[in-house]
Amino acid sequence: MTDTPRWFQTTAIDYPNSRPHIGTAFEKLGADVQARYRRMEGYDVFFLMGNDENTVKVSKRASELGQEPQAYCDDMARQFREVWDALDISYDTFVQTSHERHKQCARAFIQKVHDAGYIYKGSYEGWYCDGCESFKTEKELEGGNCPIHKRPVIRRSEPCHFFKLSAFSDRLLAYYDENPDFIQPESRRNEIISLIKNDGLLDVNITRRGEAWGISVPFDPEFTIWVWFDALLTYITGIGYGDDRATFDKYWPADTHFIGKDITRFHCALWPAMLWAAGEQPPKKVFGHGFVNFEGKIGKSRTEELKARGLDYLLEPMEIVRRFSAEAFRYYFLRECPYPGDGDFSPDRFMEVYNSELANNLGNLFSREMTITWKSFGGVFDGTTGTIPESVVPGLDLATFVADVRGHVEACRYNLALQAIVQDFLTPTNQYLEKNAPWKLVKTDKAAAKRVLFNAVQSLRVASILLKPFIPRSAETIYTSFNFPTPWAEVKYADAAVLKALPEDLRITAELLDGKPPPLFPRIG
């Protein structure tokens, strides 16, 4: 019996006090590509997402709207999932931290950390605003005043429970040292290391007092669990921590936590320490992706400007999907924004990338190959059973090329993976057609023309396999337009690395209208 490798990954869980935007979507997309790729490669994948609901902001937002916090959270969760579904994000579970199961498991965890002696009672002193009824950080203050109520804050201390984060400094540094890939990309890793080395880690207050909304602390019910301590636990409560040890043991430790670069500290320092304190293993990798700006920056004036230009719909993911497609949305961000770094979204660029690469390059290549094949050969390559296709890209070693793309995908360099597929493979295929002109050749040497098309169709097969994690629907449409022997659900990257003979004559299996397929990516603009 063979052991299927498993792959457990998560995205950050989102605050549901506003709808998801293109930035939050960017994170899910990058994670989704990885999940889809790993599934293709035979991993037993579990992909966890969720919403972070036990925060004061959420209960405030709910009361502003005259709703109960729970009803508000459930509705927002529905809205988030609607967006993720529209974008074809292939998550396996969606955790809401306000749900009882999560709360029970979180309590079990904090109790364990407490029993292990890593939580102690103390008092937190800070700047308190009476209006907000909450503490303010130094950074938030504006000349000693509360930024919301514009009046002085007061020094106040109140009892709380601390987590002994400081006890884990050396162990964390050792872990980073022994696991150089733990924090990706490297720039984030360097930041965290220098942070711990230079400033050290302080114990952290992990409770809040007198909040009605949140998870009560089992050993001191007057308190609730601070949102971050609670939120991070989603990653384990979602796979059975606390009530399903078998499932938990199957998937933990996580292979990758996909997060925004701004919250690496919580994931790279606090989170492993929490797990150690509870006797569990730390995650294997944390990937801090970049941000997406809108035409350089985003701001209120920008929103107004976009409205004036009639483009404000581009701020709403659902609208982009509705007007174009999920595939167009996915492709733009994955192609144009480097996942490890920051990217930019602009309407002009969106159309350029879409038209140039999806419509003109890939879509048109598909279209022209289908049409000539249909016109000249009735969609069937007679007598090609057992024929091994020839390479159409001069100087390209297919196995090496696929290995390069694979390397980019595994390192989350999605933009480079797509760049390679388009520039090093699809464009040369168009050049091959141009050079051999089967539409002319068919008049003089039909067999030769057939051979050229037969070879070129292999590029569609290879490209669709490589593109499967990125644009799953279009890739499937391309692949299943022919009778390639391996079922779509079973294709692997390795299948793209070789040109093999077919067990039967290659032919078009797609439904055509007037000998043409409907445009895969209709041009826009």
Next chain:
RNA sequence: GGCGGGGUAGCUCAGAGGUUAGAGCAGUCGCUUCAUAAGCGACGGGUCGCCGGUUCAAUUCCGGCCCCCGCUACCA
């Protein structure tokens, strides 16, 4: 302030001590018509942020300066 990253063609970026500094996109001009007015080919003379230094030679090495960005503990 400290630590880190960066300033290269209109845009996004790659690059390396040394013949004419590269790619994609956009733009211009041809060819073509199988195809989604798609495809293919040609055309880029850009002080490689500024000022010095090392060197036979620097955009690539060193120093200084200017500008941008990230982190600097509880905000996505």
